[in-house]
Amino acid sequence: xxxxxxxxxxxxxxxxxxxxxxxxxxxxxxxxxxxxxxxxxxxxxxxxxxxxxxxxxxxxxxxxxxxxxxxxxxxxxxxxxxxxxxxxxxxxxxxxxxxxxxxxxxxxxxxxxxxxxxxxxxxxxxxxxxxxxxxxxxxxxxxxxxxxxxxxxxxxxxxxxxxxxxxxxxxxxxxxxxxxxxxxxxxxxxxxxxxxxxxxxxxxxxxxxxxxxxxxxxxxxxxxxxxxxxxxxxxxxxxxxxxxxxxxxxxxxxxxxxxxxxxxxxxxxxxxxxxxxxxxxxxxxxxxxxxxxxxxxxxxxxxxxxxxxxxxxxxxxxxxxxxxxxxxxxxxxxxxxxxxxxxxxxxxxxxxxxxxxxxxxxxxxxxxxxxxxxxxxxxxxxxxxxxxxxxxxxxxxxxxxxxxxxxxxxxxxxxxxxxxxxxxxxxxxxxxxxxxxxxxxxxxxxxxxxxxxxxxxxxxxxxxxxxxxxxxxxxxxxxxxxxxxxxxxxxxxxxxxxxxxxxxxxxxxxxxxxxxxxxxxxxxxxxxxxxxxxxxxxxxxxxxxxxxxxxxxxxxxxxxxxxxxxxxxx
Numbered sequence: 001x002x003x004x005x006x007x008x009x010x011x012x013x014x015x016x017x018x019x020x021x022x023x024x025x026x027x028x029x030x031x032x033x034x035x036x037x038x039x040x041x042x043x044x045x046x047x048x049x050x051x052x053x054x055x056x057x058x059x060x061x062x063x064x065x066x067x068x069x070x071x072x073x074x075x076x077x078x079x080x081x082x083x084x085x086x087x088x089x090x091x092x093x094x095x096x097x098x099x100x101x102x103x104x105x106x107x108x109x110x111x112x113x114x115x116x117x118x119x120x121x122x123x124x125x126x127x128x129x130x131x132x133x134x135x136x137x138x139x140x141x142x143x144x145x146x147x148x149x150x151x152x153x154x155x156x157x158x159x160x161x162x163x164x165x166x167x168x169x170x171x172x173x174x175x176x177x178x179x180x181x182x183x184x185x186x187x188x189x190x191x192x193x194x195x196x197x198x199x200x201x202x203x204x205x206x207x208x209x210x211x212x213x214x215x216x217x218x219x220x221x222x223x224x225x226x227x228x229x230x231x232x233x234x235x236x237x238x239x240x241x242x243x244x245x246x247x248x249x250x251x252x253x254x255x256x257x258x259x260x261x262x263x264x265x266x267x268x269x270x271x272x273x274x275x276x277x278x279x280x281x282x283x284x285x286x287x288x289x290x291x292x293x294x295x296x297x298x299x300x301x302x303x304x305x306x307x308x309x310x311x312x313x314x315x316x317x318x319x320x321x322x323x324x325x326x327x328x329x330x331x332x333x334x335x336x337x338x339x340x341x342x343x344x345x346x347x348x349x350x351x352x353x354x355x356x357x358x359x360x361x362x363x364x365x366x367x368x369x370x371x372x373x374x375x376x377x378x379x380x381x382x383x384x385x386x387x388x389x390x391x392x393x394x395x396x397x398x399x400x401x402x403x404x405x406x407x408x409x410x411x412x413x414x415x416x417x418x419x420x421x422x423x424x425x426x427x428x429x430x431x432x433x434x435x436x437x438x439x440x441x442x443x444x445x446x447x448x449x450x451x452x453x454x455x456x457x458x459x460x461x462x463x464x465x466x467x468x469x470x471x472x473x474x475x476x477x478x479x480x481x482x483x484x485x486x487x488x489x490x491x492x493x494x495x496x497x498x499x500x501x502x503x504x505x506x507x508x509x510x511x512x513x514x515x516x517x518x519x520x521x522x523x524x525x526x527x528x529x530x531x532x533x534x535x536x537x538x539x540x541x542x543x544x545x546x547x548x549x550x551x552x553x554x555x556x557x558x559x560x561x562x563x564x565x566x567x568x569x570x
Contacts, residue, residue, distance in 0.1 A: 028550050031567050035221055037233040040566060043247040043260040046404070046434040047240020049213045049441070052197040053176035054132050054139040057449055057488065058438030059462045059558070060240075062176075063261065064211075066560040067219050067236060068115070068202035069176035072106055072125070075556035077286060079356070079466040081170055085109055085120065085177060085203065087156070090169075101165030101511055104172075108156040112226045114179050115207045122152040127180035127187075129173050136188040138486040140440065141175055143473045148172050164509040167516060168469045177203070205231035205564040214435040215240050225564070232567040240435070244406055248273055248283075251544035255280030258568065259551065260544035261559055262462070264408055267343025270542075284543045285345065288555025289355055289461035289471055292346060294332065294401075294416075294534040296325055299494040301400075301452045308483040310451050312494050317395050318454070323380035324397070325531030327373040328455070331419040332534055334366060341408045346537030353468050353524045354538035358513075361521045364528050366535070373423045382424070390424035402430040402446075403457040404437040412457065412536065442486040449487040451494075459539055463558045468520045469508065475527055477501050495532045 031037070048064025056062045072086040081089050087107040090096020096105045112120040129150035132139040139145075149161040150173050160173045179201055186194035200208050203226070206219030217238040221231055239257070247260035252273040263270065263283070270283050296319055297310060305311035318324050334348035350366030353359050382390040382397060390397040401416065403409045410431060417427040430453060432446045437458075439447050448458055464471045473479060474490035477497070481487045500523060507519040527533055541555045551566040553559065 031232045040233040040236045041257045043257050045247045047214045051200045054141045055440050057440040066558045068200040068204045072174050074561040077554045103161045104169040105159045115201045121155045122158045124180045125158045131187045137191045138488045140488045168467050230564040248544045252281035258546045258549045263544045281546050284545045286541045286555040289464040290539045292459045292536045294457045323376045327376045329534045330369045330373040333368040345542045346539045349535045349538045358517045359520045361524045370422045384424045389426045398426045399454040400428045401455050402453040404434040405431045449481045451492045466556045
């Protein structure tokens with residue numbers, strides 16, 4: 001299977017074997033005791049707006065919550081599963097993984113305390129399943145907790161039972177864990193009222209100190225942390241606001257901060273900062289599954305149905321014509337976007353799944369061809385008017401294209417708009433503050449999940465594990481973001497396709513890794529060829545880091561997956 005392109009850890013995982021390696025002690029970790037490191041200063045220019053991981057729409061909120069909360073296990077840079085709150089990684093040899101793929105048993109680490117001093121037990125793990133799987137809670141994590149049952153075996157053992165053989169068991173009921181004793185009164189319809197949504201009490205290396213949504217998160221060293229001699233830093237600050245360029249500059253050039261997350265900056269700018277005299281930082285690039293892409297709204301964002309815009313009950317008046325969707329795909333100049341904006345930080349792609357290699361389709365292709373786009377629209381009856389804008393049956397080809405405020409994204413918008421003008425498509429560009437665009441606030445009209453525009457651009461897949469199951473869940477019919485789930489589900493395009501749903505559910509239970517990979521390739525081809533999404537560039541994780549900071553980043557997990565091991569050289 002390795003010869004066929006399947007990595008050793010992933011091959012063992014898909015066969016439900018005991019192939020998970022456990023990461024050794026970090027080779028460059030030198031501190032011999034906890035504390036003494038001063039303040040870890042980080043910049044997240046897309047600032048967290050809440051600290052409950054079950055409500056996180058954007059990566060920024062997962063990262064904010066990840067300072068305080070921990071999962072059962074995490075993914076290291078090589079795609080290995082390593083224990084965090086679990087005492088060990090389940091496998092066949094230790095009895096943790098059932099040979100029929102129908103259950104997995106987790107043994108929990110003993111002696112772990114919540115930040116308020118109460119013990120972490122199996123009751124907390126079971127509660128997170130009850131909390132997230134309740135539709136009334138409207139959790140963004142509901143997908144990984146559905147169709148499973150989590151039962152308590154004893155105070156430090158839980159069993160996750162599946163309804164069918166489940167090869168990717170590591171992706172089910174295994175996220176950041178919140179405490180039962182604080183959230184139990186808020187399970188269900190009043191979930192947004194919990195005080196701990198903004199004042200977390202976790203098990204992580206840092207305890208909560210302060211939080212100003214959209215601005216700053218502060219934490220202090222947890223003196224009762226369950227890993228000896230960790231963490232090194234006394235306090236941590238996650239500062240929000242500003243933009244990606246200023247964040248990169250504050251780390252690489254001025255040295256005012258230790259770390260800057262998601263430096264989505266033109267590569268030309270990053271190279272100048274790195275090569276400047278007396279540069280105090282560097283750019284760190286690690287591969288993962290993230291893809292910058294354009295989403296097509298299959299519903300009508302301008303018509304309200306039962307008090308809801310972009311309702312699944314109303315088809316989009318323009319994109320209902322496949323020719324319009326396919327023409328738009330021909331008008332995205334990926335080569336120019338890579339060459340003039342992203343460079344080494346973004347590679348042009350026609351695929352939605354771009355890694356691991358085993359799942360990458362060889363069937364798709366992309367091209368930039370304005371003439372072909374014009375021909376498609378001509379054949380479909382979209383005629384140019386006196387103003388040069390195409391129309392058909394009284395409907396003009398006018399689109400609103402939204403994304404977050406960020407220089408590479410605005411330049412990408414401009415490139416697409418220019419090509420569309422040549423094809424008779426008028427495009428209005430809309431730029432939204434990132435903390436608003438990636439917010440989970442149900443009252444906010446400008447969130448990416450509400451999608452009150454014709455097309456939108458964003459990156460999905462940052463920190464996704466080395467398996468596309470969770471990544472491709474977003475296209476399921478059951479995942480359509482809507483008013484009744486507070487727009488928390490992942491399917492923002494509102495695309496519905498029974499054939500896709502069947503492929504996905506088949507892959508969920510397929511234990512043969514080769515057959516399973518072929519199912520995900522077919523799913524990739526379906527969403528790309530139907531024009532649901534237009535992949536632009538696959539984006540590695542790009543961060544700015546002080547030359548003195550020692551932090552191991554993983555493209556398969558959150559930035560803070562091993563925050564306990566971050567330290568600074570003298």
